[in-house]
Amino acid sequence: MLLIPVSDIIRRLSERGAKRVALQFPAGLARQAPGVAAALRDAGFEVIVSGDPCYGACDLALDTLTYADVLVHFGHAPVEDRSSVIYEPVRIDFDVGVLSRALPMLESRRVGLVTTVQHVHLVGAMAAYLGEHGIEAVVAPGDGRTPLPGQVLGCNFAAARATGADEILFVGTGVFHPTGIQLATRARVVALDPFTGEARIVDASRLVRRRAAVMAKAEDAASFGIIVSTKSGQQRMGLARRLAALSDRAFLVAMREVSPAGMLDLGFGAYVNTACPRLAYDDQIRFPVPVLTPPEFEILCGARAWEDYAIDEYLAP
Numbered sequence: 001m002l003l004i005p006v007s008d009i010i011r012r013l014s015e016r017g018a019k020r021v022a023l024q025f026p027a028g029l030a031r032q033a034p035g036v037a038a039a040l041r042d043a044g045f046e047v048i049v050s051g052d053p054c055y056g057a058c059d060l061a062l063d064t065l066t067y068a069d070v071l072v073h074f075g076h077a078p079v080e081d082r083s084s085v086i087y088e089p090v091r092i093d094f095d096v097g098v099l100s101r102a103l104p105m106l107e108s109r110r111v112g113l114v115t116t117v118q119h120v121h122l123v124g125a126m127a128a129y130l131g132e133h134g135i136e137a138v139v140a141p142g143d144g145r146t147p148l149p150g151q152v153l154g155c156n157f158a159a160a161r162a163t164g165a166d167e168i169l170f171v172g173t174g175v176f177h178p179t180g181i182q183l184a185t186r187a188r189v190v191a192l193d194p195f196t197g198e199a200r201i202v203d204a205s206r207l208v209r210r211r212a213a214v215m216a217k218a219e220d221a222a223s224f225g226i227i228v229s230t231k232s233g234q235q236r237m238g239l240a241r242r243l244a245a246l247s248d249r250a251f252l253v254a255m256r257e258v259s260p261a262g263m264l265d266l267g268f269g270a271y272v273n274t275a276c277p278r279l280a281y282d283d284q285i286r287f288p289v290p291v292l293t294p295p296e297f298e299i300l301c302g303a304r305a306w307e308d309y310a311i312d313e314y315l316a317p
């Protein structure tokens, strides 16, 4: 069944006079590719589908533009301006009444409200629900990487910080976003999964302890590869150069896919990741050697105090 409506995409493509169209889907939507491709072909477009893995709007299949006038990227809001790309975020609804499960855990009468891109269209309805229950919801704009008010990414918590609230309600799935929000804001964070109705108070200390163990392992590495991504929206060369200057054991390493095999092949004793910040936190278990975040490497090099431990964020320039 085709879950993605194409009429609006066809209108936007026609307005641009596009004839050849490339399509890019993240893993969760990839099975929509044949249906969307068929609908666009029937509307008169030549279609090519990107078959490479895609993790976010930071990972655009710009190579397909060799064969197409426009790239349609599904599932995410823009993290950067690209005139040749149409972004088509996908909305996932839920009944905002599920917020009742979080109400007993909220201590403040004024809370910051944030969510991920799939649910950001419900921010107004969620804020109204909280208002009806005596809680003022503060919804703030993020930065250029999170253009929708109340939107956070796994690499960008600007919209949470901008609320200035001492307590933040995150509505969404998974543990990473709320953990990152707590480390980025130092606020009390309540996380609500809108599908299971499970609400919990977030405790980031476990993540920090795990990361301290990785840092201890990296300390005596003979060499550090400072990974610089070649993906469109993950490249932080300025930061990588600054980190490399902190130690004569550090060297810049360009990578498209940050893979265990690539790390082993190159033979550095440890790596510092300036690509997608989540890689170091989520995927350390897959990696054959320690992979540090930029703030962790700064601590190791004495350029940052341990008390200033921070989550790695990719903020808009």
Ligand code: SF4
Binding pocket: 055, 056, 057, 058, 059, 079, 153, 154, 155, 156, 233, 234, 275, 276, 277, 278, 314
């Ligand atoms: S850099 Fe990572 S966390 Fe940020 S948008 Fe890309 S995939 Fe998501």
